[in-house]
Amino acid sequence: MTLLTGLCLYGSSIACKPAQQADQTTLLTGGMPPAAQKMLAGPFAGSAADLDILALFSIYDTIRQQQTNQTDLWKKLNERLLAAQTLDPWFADTYRLTIGLTAFHEQGASTAVELLSRGAKARSWDWELPFMAGYIAHDFLHDDARAYALMSEAIKRPDAPPLAVGLASKFLQSSEGTEASIHFLNYLKASMPAQYRDIIDARIKRLEKKRQSG
């Protein structure tokens, strides 16, 4: 009987408090700093990272529904991504969401490059992370020196697409000039398998033509 009364009181308190909507949003989107999460997660870092990603879905849903005060929510979303990465640096979903949600948002490009660069160190076999980080650094941050460093890291990895070679050369050209770009491509050609050399040769020829004409 006491339990039933308690449950009725609790139920009515929830039903009669529409003003608590804001508190509920805070509860769903708030979180501890990454270092504290890592300490408290102990041997369950993987599950804690998964829960951070689930919380991120909730934050993104709130962003879509809420038209005002989005800056704060985007900040929380970035914090969740950072926490998930600190807990489990190999988790591919964290980076896919970084690319899909944060990278193309004006307040998130810098965080995205930072996250993807760190992810590239952890997932040392994955060419996609330095490739995407390099692309975002060029397109959103206009930092071609960093874009070149990341893209040249991507092309050293297995199964990296030939497109990465062209982009790396382009970014080096815009930050350091045509001469440096040709030098880089010649260096790259020597260390690449034969099937990649045609694309590199074509790029070198284009740059040399440009140097002679310009």
Next chain:
Amino acid sequence: MILNNIYIVAAFTLREILASPAFRALLAATALFAIMALAVSNLFLLETVKVQLDFLWLGMSLLGAGFSLFIGTTLMGHDITRGTASLFLPHMDRHSYLLGRTAGLTLALTLLLALMAVLSTATVAWGLEHALPDRAAGISLWSATIMGLFALLQSATILAMVLFTCSWATGVVEMMLFSSAFTLMAYLLPSVMSAITSSEVIAQVPAWSVAFIHTIDYLFPDMSGGQVALCIAHGLTLPTAELGWYLAGQCGYIITLVAAALLLFDRRDL
């Protein structure tokens, strides 16, 4: 004679545990954890099998810890405070009793985690069938079983801590309180140590306090099996040397703690 006594106590312990509602609840919870792993993994985009393995590891570890802390402590506590076992068992020395109880509890724990490993393997099999290509590389049907073995080793360490605590503590509440506190510390210390010994923190902390924390850390087992579980969940190669040290450390800790429990239990007043 001693072996016979150990066998009698172990068989009695196993029968007692199998008949207890708490153990049946833990057996039922294995299915709940498997369903939870399946349900949660469906919300993710790419590495769904990794998410399944994360939650299965969580389930295995919680079940192992719950078994040791609640069933192990209650069983030992009732024997020591109320003399429950002495009503049903023949007269024997304390060594045979404690070793028999240890064997029975270990068998029941193995049974619980074996069931969890079977359900986990079925969950992973389903996951691998529906996973995106290249997003479950390195993960096999054996991954869940290997994880189960690691969970068994960590749970056996907690059981050893429970037996050690029960050998000197008085009353079920005291036994449960100390065992829970030790388990919590053993689980959290590796990550706390890792945070404290980071270069930014160590520059701010006095040297004596770092040495003090290191000393406490050496008193507890290395429960960093979570890092091993994370490698298994991602299908990464396990570092052989670190794994060897981890296994040797865990086994050494279990043997030392059970030996200390036997020595203390011999000398205590009952």
